[in-house]
Structure formats: structure tokens, C-alpha cells
Amino acid sequence: MGNYVARAEADIRAPRREVWNLLTTNGSHPEILFGAEVVSEWRLGSRIVWRGEWQGKSFEDHGRVIELDDRDEPWRIVLTHFSPLSGLPDIPENYHALHFELDATPEGTHVTLDQDNNPTVEAARHSRDNWVAVLEGVKTVAERSAERRPA
Numbered sequence: 001m002g003n004y005v006a007r008a009e010a011d012i013r014a015p016r017r018e019v020w021n022l023l024t025t026n027g028s029h030p031e032i033l034f035g036a037e038v039v040s041e042w043r044l045g046s047r048i049v050w051r052g053e054w055q056g057k058s059f060e061d062h063g064r065v066i067e068l069d070d071r072d073e074p075w076r077i078v079l080t081h082f083s084p085l086s087g088l089p090d091i092p093e094n095y096h097a098l099h100f101e102l103d104a105t106p107e108g109t110h111v112t113l114d115q116d117n118n119p120t121v122e123a124a125r126h127s128r129d130n131w132v133a134v135l136e137g138v139k140t141v142a143e144r145s146a147e148r149r150p151a
Helices: 016-023 121-148
Strands: 004-012 037-040 047-054 057-069 076-081 096-105 108-118
Touching (some): 016 108, 016 121
Antiparallel strands (some): 004 108, 037 047, 076 096, 096 108
């Protein structure tokens, strides 16, 4: 494909562990990834599946967990990702790597998400816009959860 990287970032007023748990828990939230259900064992090498509906079409994206750094304070996860909706063949060259990095801040957590292997600048912008929306959903769910926690 190409070497264009899509980057999305969000500042979330919730502890890093809470954001990590939200990103690595099976199930779905309407606010995150267009309501897709996420299924994985969340171990190095395990398969990950995202199922849902987007613009009236059912989808089942998939990939693998290829890096998982959750020792002490979790901070980095890398997943491969392929979407059949792309219309491309399901071969390794058509997969993206999704790099999530979680940095603790005085206010909570800063999340950076990079998606590589975009074929054009326009494709990278489109991917960035989608991931910004996903991170906004993560922010909404994590902050709502943090507000409910006793002080």
C-alpha cells in the first residue's frame, strides 16, 4: 500500500488503567467504533474481531494483537487491522498496524493512535477522521465512568 500514517489524539480525564481497560475489554459501546462489538483474548498473538454495521453494511474486521505492554502501568498496544469493506484482498500487505500509546497526564490520560500503511494522503486523512471519532467515543465512555467513581 503506502507509507502514510493517520494520527489521532485525545486527552481523557480518566486514569490510564481505566482507559486501557476500556480499550482492551470485549463487548461494545454505541459511542466507540460505531458500536462495533470487540472480541479478543487480549493476549500477545491472539485474534481480534470487530463486528458491527457501518452505513447500512454489516462488517467483520479482524487482526491480531502484536504488542501488549501492560506491565505495572499499561501504556502500549499494537494491533493489526484489516477491513473487508476496503474491497482489497485479505493479504498481509493490505493490513494496517494500529499503535495505541497511553501517557499519564496530571488530568488523566493522553492517547495517541497511529494507523500505518495508508496508500495516499487522502486515505490517511479519512482514517484519521474515523479514529478521532473513535477516540472521542473512548473519551465519552471513560470520563462518564470516572465521574461515577466515588472520590
